[in-house]
Amino acid sequence: MTLTQKQRDELWGEDGPYSQASIIIQTRILDDKASRVFVEVEADINPFTYKVVIQNREKFKDNMKIQQLIAHADYRGQRFGYVVCAFSREYTDESVMEEAKEVLTYTKETLITMHRFVMELIE
Numbered sequence: 001m002t003l004t005q006k007q008r009d010e011l012w013g014e015d016g017p018y019s020q021a022s023i024i025i026q027t028r029i030l031d032d033k034a035s036r037v038f039v040e041v042e043a044d045i046n047p048f049t050y051k052v053v054i055q056n057r058e059k060f061k062d063n064m065k066i067q068q069l070i071a072h073a074d075y076r077g078q079r080f081g082y083v084v085c086a087f088s089r090e091y092t093d094e095s096v097m098e099e100a101k102e103v104l105t106y107t108k109e110t111l112i113t114m115h116r117f118v119m120e121l122i123e
Helices: 005-011 047-055 064-072 094-122
Strands: 020-030 033-045 082-090
Touching: 005 047, 020 094, 033 047, 033 064, 033 094, 047 064, 047 094, 064 082, 064 094, 082 094
Parallel strands: none
Antiparallel strands: 020 033, 033 082
């Protein structure tokens, strides 16, 4: 597959797809004080990968993690790509952070699976 310059730009990476997964600690401010703290796992999927996976969604019909990521992702422009929250819980104790780390691990694995598919197409 030969890529246009626009498609290359949508990959974000120089030689291949680049996406990211993050754990975010979010402090919610209500009035004049911090009210609650949440832990979130968020993924930013480069636009090209997202589009290719959507076009080939049938090939991933048995991969519920990919199906969930692409079903709930919102486009936030070229800079952020497709953003999806994979986890969000109030940070009440360390078990919440441990669960977030587990979700981060499978979110990374899911993004890698998507990238492998794209890399096979563009080689």
